Amino acid sequence: MIKKIFKYIPLLILVLTASCADSNKNKATFFGGKIINPKTKYVVLFAMDKVIDTILLDNKNKFLGKFNSLNEGLYYFEHGNENQYIYLEPNDSLMLRLNTWDFDESLVYAGKGAERNNILVDIFLEDENDGRSYYKLNKLKPNAYKRKIDSILNVRLETYKTYAENHTNETDNYFKLLKIALTYPIYSRIERYPINHKRINRENNFIQVEKSFYDYRNHIDFNNDSLMYYTPYTKYIRNYLYNITYALGHKPLKNQYSSDFTVDLLKSINDKISSENSRNAFLKSTVLDHFYRKSSCSINKETFDAFFKYSTNEKDKNLINNILNDGEALHRGDEIKDFIFFDFTEQPINVQDFVINKNSLLVFWNEDYFSKEFLSSRIPYLKNKFPDLNIAVIEIDGNSLNRIPNVDIKNQYYINTKNLKNNFLTSGMPRTILVNKNGIVENGYASIASQNIYYQLKQLTKNN
Template sequence: MIKKLLIYTLFLTLTLFVGCTSNEENSTYFGGKIINPKSNFVTLHSMEKIVDTLFLDKNNKFIGKLENFNEGLYYFIHGNENQYIYLEPLDSLMLRLNTWDFDESLVFAGKGSKRNNVLIDCFLEEEKDYKTNYKFNKLEPKEFKRKTDSLIQLKIDSYNNYIENNPEETFGFKSLLKVALTYPIYSRIERYPIVYTKYSKTKEFPKTDTDFYNYRKEITINKDSLMYYSAYSQYVKNYLYNITYSLGYKPMTNEYSTNFTNDLLKTIDATVCTPESKNAFLKQTVIGHFYRRSTCNIDEKVFNTFFDLSANKKDLKQVRLLLNDSKYLKKDTKIPNFTLIDFTNGNHSISKIIKNKKSCLFFWNPEYFSKNYISSRVKYLSEKFPEIQFLQLKFGYDSLDRIDNLDIKNQFFIDTKSEANNFLTSKMPRTILVSKKGIIKNSFASISSKNIIFQLKELSEK
């Protein structure tokens, strides 16, 4: 009932937005209203490209008129959250959402709304299914397969029912809808072996029948247009990992071995055909595994494989900078002095701030970490290790860009003049663990890694 009332409200909003331009039959419109906005604009994206930036008015409404528009999957971003939409020429798609409950409150109205409400319902249903069905990973392979086959059939039935009642839908949307409904289940099947070992506490993967992955016959993993759709990209990722594990590797949890990462990069190169998607997966893998290890003690073999396989010049440059950054500071050496700026525009010396204090220095970039995540993670770690000082050091200066729920006295900025830029050339996040005497104990840790707990514990005991 609530959703119906919201939809009715949206139709009134739609009339206000586009009623005066309804005769312009060649235009596509995208707009809506944001409750409790996190910024004054919404960006519309096609893959990695920004299609338009739409600013909110005084009533927190926005509207965009899109000319010569192509049918396809898009996504919009507001604040640090995003969601997908499927647009067709001549659509007049309006949304309404409350940022306090972003996905659950999202509802569409106007031309094109039916298919987009179906997509958001698929997303929310999958979130619920994931939590409910995660326990299936405890089952033996045959029983797990029986359960997931039943789920897949239910999704196919839902798909057929929708298509039967909406024969006007395009081939493109039909294909996307089938992905939205079924690929999350396929993704869980690909992930099953590694999660099963976690629950069974064995060091061996379960033995599966030849038909365990029979759905693969109907799947393609080379659709560039869907690589930015999480249901699709997550399946491809899980598939690539599963294929690499099948080369003879044992289950891994906290970090991946150098040989596994190297073979995964080669699997990506051999399996993903489209250059853009291949380059994206290569970069995601080499950087993701590096941060997962939470140390600068690396084998350059992996990086060299990445340099050989990637064809993206921007990615190559950034990863080379990351590699150089990891070499700049050494374990068991004194941390170099550098300047910081506080929220009153005052300059501070890092050597004075950390003097006689065991410290965790977290250099962060909003491009990679949201403030909500940092707040949650730092609060958890600082409560677990109260004897360690946790400092948050942001790239760039913005006196209004404070992380809520964290002590402002522990938050600083790194401007372009700071000596810290010597080891932050990649502009990627970095965590440095320092002893009471200012000696580096880990020069390239990661607060998102499971290994950080062991590393902080070791620091706290010294």
């Protein structure tokens, strides 16, 4: 206990400093803390998808933001490629301490607002750590599974009751969020039960469950825009939508979703989500996820027609239109030519020279959709699996300074899309192109995140 107290003395000093800084001024909200082993020189605070502030670290890796008119609600902060949620109220002085080497496990809060945020972290960690034991429950028959899950739910609701009784000063909105944090991850697992039960028991069809199995659905709010970026909420809604779509009679799917399933899923989203913002967000994420999962430039017209029918977001429609046009601009059977990219010595390289007599993997990326951390693990893995493959990882509208760790510098490049003829990257979205040694496109819209990429690369490299 003494060691723990001394560990947090610097954090407590920072809390006291923030609390006293403007004692005569009013209602400011403070958010700050200390980052050990920082990945960047700043912390970014978000409300939904909007940046509230970018707060710089000082020379001791501490940061402190002051907000004079912050509304009560759920926010999240981002540092490096990691993020975590926080619940802030006016007058809070919330200070954190974390070590990026163990981001979530080391995260602890002090100051005004700390208790409500520490319990949210504890719930998150419990869900992360108990995943394996939950998964084993899927072996059980429906009644036995439901008894086990109900007992877990009862424990969680007791946690909620105890916290509420001991923290009567918390707001109704926070209590709603706390209950969601505690229960929705369990509800999400119930929605996944038919899929997981089939998989873990190696069965051919989904197990049948009674209607009462999903009684909790009567208490779900499917249209809370303020929680659209809160993972426990969105994960539950997504699992629910997939489950009710499978229940329409679709058979279990393996590597990719059929066009019929995707069309029915988009209809389920349209029918069940009445909030326009949330509905559009789910429509967009679904059509993109299924397209990239397929890892192919072949277009299922019915899928995209359904998206355009249901979505009311013109920006999203333009993005999808650009992806479709990009696919038409360069697809299977085309000769790859007429563009230049640059290596990190800023020397231009003609794509035809790059792919000549080599089976090639061209990975176009940007940080809005692919993190460096993902690429730094994925590209070396693919290089190891396919050592003779000619690989170019090309940043869209990038530069020679934005290097990816753990990826050979000789495989890293960048491109200026403004100078492209017949532009095949107008959407700015990631695009992976497989080119055979004759310079002919074998797959114009592959995806290195898809399971299908392994078979596609085997086919590409089998005739060296």
